[in-house]
Amino acid sequence: MTIYKGRGFACINYPIGMNLGGDPSQALVHSNPDGKFSVALSSIDLGQGMKSITRQIAAETLGVPVEDVYVDTADSDTGPHCMGSFASRGTHRVGNAVIQAAKEARAVMLEAAAEELEVNAADLETDGKGNIHVRGAPSRSITTAEASAAAQFKHGKTVAGRGIFLIPLSDVDPETGEMTPVSCYAHAALVVDVEVDDETGEVRVVQMNSAYEVGRALNPRLVEQQLVGGAWMGMSHALWETTEPYYPDRAHGPVDFNEYLMPGPGDIAPHDIAILERPAPDGPYGGKGPGEMCANPVLPAVANAVFNAVGVRVDELPITPEKVLRGIKANGGAQSQGTY
Amino acid sequence: MTKKPIQFKLNGADKAVFVDEGQNLLDVLRRGVGDLSPKYGCAQGTCGACTVLVDGEPYLSCLVLAQTMEGRQISTTAGLVVDGGVDPLQEAFMENFAAQCGFCTPGMLMAAKALLDRNPKPSREEVIEAISGNICRCTGYEPIINAILDAAGRGVGRRSA
Numbered sequence: 001m002t003i004y005k006g007r008g009f010a011c012i013n014y015p016i017g018m019n020l021g022g023d024p025s026q027a028l029v030h031s032n033p034d035g036k037f038s039v040a041l042s043s044i045d046l047g048q049g050m051k052s053i054t055r056q057i058a059a060e061t062l063g064v065p066v067e068d069v070y071v072d073t074a075d076s077d078t079g080p081h082c083m084g085s086f087a088s089r090g091t092h093r094v095g096n097a098v099i100q101a102a103k104e105a106r107a108v109m110l111e112a113a114a115e116e117l118e119v120n121a122a123d124l125e126t127d128g129k130g131n132i133h134v135r136g137a138p139s140r141s142i143t144t145a146e147a148s149a150a151a152q153f154k155h156g157k158t159v160a161g162r163g164i165f166l167i168p169l170s171d172v173d174p175e176t177g178e179m180t181p182v183s184c185y186a187h188a189a190l191v192v193d194v195e196v197d198d199e200t201g202e203v204r205v206v207q208m209n210s211a212y213e214v215g216r217a218l219n220p221r222l223v224e225q226q227l228v229g230g231a232w233m234g235m236s237h238a239l240w241e242t243t244e245p246y247y248p249d250r251a252h253g254p255v256d257f258n259e260y261l262m263p264g265p266g267d268i269a270p271h272d273i274a275i276l277e278r279p280a281p282d283g284p285y286g287g288k289g290p291g292e293m294c295a296n297p298v299l300p301a302v303a304n305a306v307f308n309a310v311g312v313r314v315d316e317l318p319i320t321p322e323k324v325l326r327g328i329k330a331n332g333g334a335q336s337q338g339t340y
Numbered sequence: 341m342t343k344k345p346i347q348f349k350l351n352g353a354d355k356a357v358f359v360d361e362g363q364n365l366l367d368v369l370r371r372g373v374g375d376l377s378p379k380y381g382c383a384q385g386t387c388g389a390c391t392v393l394v395d396g397e398p399y400l401s402c403l404v405l406a407q408t409m410e411g412r413q414i415s416t417t418a419g420l421v422v423d424g425g426v427d428p429l430q431e432a433f434m435e436n437f438a439a440q441c442g443f444c445t446p447g448m449l450m451a452a453k454a455l456l457d458r459n460p461k462p463s464r465e466e467v468i469e470a471i472s473g474n475i476c477r478c479t480g481y482e483p484i485i486n487a488i489l490d491a492a493g494r495g496v497g498r499r500s501a
Contacts, residue, residue, distance in 0.1 A: 047441020047478050221437050225480060229440065232479035257386035257475060265481035266468045 001199040004336055006309025010301035011189040014293035015182035016283075017089035017167075024166045025089070026080035027097040029058060029105045031159035033152060035145025037062060037105070039071045042079035043094045048291065049222040050090045056218060057095045057284050061102035062109070063126025064144050080162075088291025091218065092184060095284030096165040104161025112151035112159065113142050184280050186288040187213040190231075192301040196309040198334040201321030203306055205235050208271040208298070216279040216286030223290050227273050230294025235269065236262050237295065238302035242318050311335030348409045350375060351419025359406040366390045366401035368409075369416065377418040377446050381475075388474030391447035392416050398454040400473075417446035420453070429453060429491045436487035440478035447474045452488045460497025464489065 017023045028040040039058045045051045051071045059066040072079070082094065107121075113132040114121035117140055125135050126144065133141030142150075151157040170180040190210040196203050208231055217223040240261040244253050254260035279286020299317065307313050311334065312327030328334050343358040350373060357372040366383075369375045369392070378401050381389030385403040392401045393415040420427035426434070429452060439445045448471055455462055455470035462470070467488045476484065491497075 047443070049440070225437060225440050225478070225483070228482065229479035232481075236479075256384060257382050258384075262475070264475075265471050265485060268482050 001197060002334065004196045004198060004309040004334055005339070006194050006196060006305040006307070006337070008192050008194070008301040008303065008305030008308055009190070010192075010297040010299075010304065012187065012293055012297045014088065014186045014188070014296065016087070016092045016184040016186060016289045016291075017182060018087050019167060019170050019179075019181045019183070021083075022166045022169050023083055023089065023093060024164055025082040025093040025097045026165075027054075027094065027101040027163040028080050029062070029098070029101040029161045029163070031105065031109065031148040031152070033149065035143070035148040036068045036070065037064060037102075039069060039098060039101070040075075040079045041071065041073045041094060041098075042076040042082040043090055044074040044085045046085055048085075048090065048226060049219065050085065050094065052222060053091050053218055053287075054094055054098050057098045058102045059128075060285065061099050062106050062144075063128055063132075065128065065130055068130065068144070080164075088186075088289035088293060090291070091287045091289045092280075092283050093165045095218075095287060096282075097163040099163065099284050100165070101161040101163030104163070105159055106161070108151060108157055108159045108161070109144060109147050112155055112157065113147035115155060116142050116147065116150050183282055184215075184288055186215065186290065186293055188293055188297055190297040190301050192235075192298065192305045194302065194305040194309055196306060196324060196334070198310060198328055201323070201325035201328065203239055203302070203319060203321070203324060204267075205239070205269040205302065205305075208235075208269050209273075210271065210297075211274040211276060212290060212294070213276040213278055214290045215283045215288030216277050217275050218285060218287040220275070223275060224273065226290045227275075227294045228271055230290075230292070231271050231298050232263065232268065234295035234298025235302065237317060238299045239263075239318050239320075245320070308337045309334075311337055344407060346407060346410045348411065349413045351415055352413075361407065363406045364402050365392070365394075365399070365404040365406045365409055365414075368406040369401060369414070372406075375416050375418050377416045378450075379443055379446055381443070381447075386475070387444075388447040388451065388471075389444055391450040391474065393450055393454055396454065396457060398451050415450070415453075417449050420449065428494055428496045429456070429488075432491035432494065432496070433484070433487045436483045436490055438480060438483040438487035440480050444474055444476045444478075448476070448484055452491065455488070456492055456497030458497075460495070461492055462488070 055069045055071045059069045110121045110124050123135050130144050131141050148159045151159045167183050172179045193207040280288050314323050347356045355373050378392050379389035381387035383402045385400045390401040395413050451471050467485050
């Protein structure tokens with residue numbers, strides 16, 4: 001039995017969202033009687049942090065503390081339309097819609113504050129801590145709650161805003177087939193180190209190193225969680241997960257967590273991540289979407305690492321011990337492609 | 341199907357409830373007595389989201405027949421709240437960002453509590469072993485392991501009964 005070491009590399013240009021039908025998402029923002037804000041979305045938080053991100057974006061745009069914003073998601077009966085949570089589009093698409101809606105609501109709030117303070121709304125600014133004051137004269141101020149209350153109970157105005165993100169539909173050029181399918185790309189490069197056992201065919205990922213360019217990391221800890229978890233999913237797709245192990249034959253397909261293989265807490269590979277921030281011009285506060293791209297490059301990198309280790313090129317996922325062993329046997333033994 | 345009355349303690353409080361013969365503990369906790377902290381994941385004992393403590397031992401509540409719980413002491417994540425504040429174990433989870441979607445978190449917390457109660461200073465390997473029956477599909481195992489080790493460092497296991 002010999003353990004062969006291998007290293008594989010992959011990189012990715014990842015499109016954020018898509019352009020079918022303009023990829024629209026809408027947001028509605030309004031102030032409640034207590035001066036706190038609700039953001040209504042039909043977008044779904046699957047656990048990736050959409051509620052946290054849209055809450056941050058709304059608070060930043062409105063100029064109120066993040067504690068004063070409540071995000072209400074995933075009621076497609078009563079919420080405004082959204083294409084959905086997929087294609088890594090949440091932060092970028094929904095975030096842009098939230099900015100537009102929050103700007104409109106902020107304008108009403110500032111108008112109300114201007115009337116109360118008897119100044120021009122253009123001279124007002126928010127401190128992000130719940131206060132609106134006259135630029136250069138911080139003592140002339142009113143709280144955001146008081147401004148919202150005045151609008152609703154004195155001026156008869158709704159402190160509300162509507163927002164939508166829609167990109168122009170890109171037609172296909174009949175001559176060249178060229179089109180602009182997306183508006184924004186994120187990028188990443190990833191190196192995976194593996195150990196391959198030539199007796200059992202088992203592949204173990206021992207280290208991952210990556211660099212991700214995600215626009216601005218609007219919430220760095222959420223980005224990190226997404227990238228760490230996504231890389232694990234990529235590793236899992238590369239080496240473990242399948243619903244049809246003998247595709248197209250459906251036999252032996254797993255039906256529950258007993259049979260559906262996934263790496264557990266003991267199979268974690270250390271992962272060093274460098275997050276590079278190059279704010280996207282069309283992104284909400286420069287944010288793109290680290291969504292699905294965090295899993296994608298792991299698969300080719302693992303496949304390349306297995307080839308580097310034992311000279312077996314597996315082109316059907318997952319890279320099971322059986323496939324690796326058959327490959328080694330076909331080659332007449334493990335053939336390391338050189339050390340790194 | 342006949343209903344039978346059972347009594348048990350839930351997080352220290354007396355509970356009495358009628359249960360069906362085949363009803364599992366998870367169902368009784370969630371629908372019978374209204375404790376929604378144990379999560380309904382797979383209902384076949386493979387995901388760990390429904391983990392609760394019975395007399396201090398971790399149990400998969402979806403596989404426990406409720407009728408066998410007569411007179412037992414059951415602890416759930418809802419009971420970790422101490423004097424209106426979160427338990428130091430929950431604090432360690434928060435500070436280590438050990439939750440993403442949060443669905444596995446109650447099960448992880450109870451598995452961790454059971455570990456720290458019997459072994460206040462576990463090794464990394466022992467922590468991994470203790471949560472190996474709990475699936476996290478957001479795959480935040482590393483921060484979860486770190487949170488449990490962090491909690492152990494703060495003496496969480498020693499202060500627990």
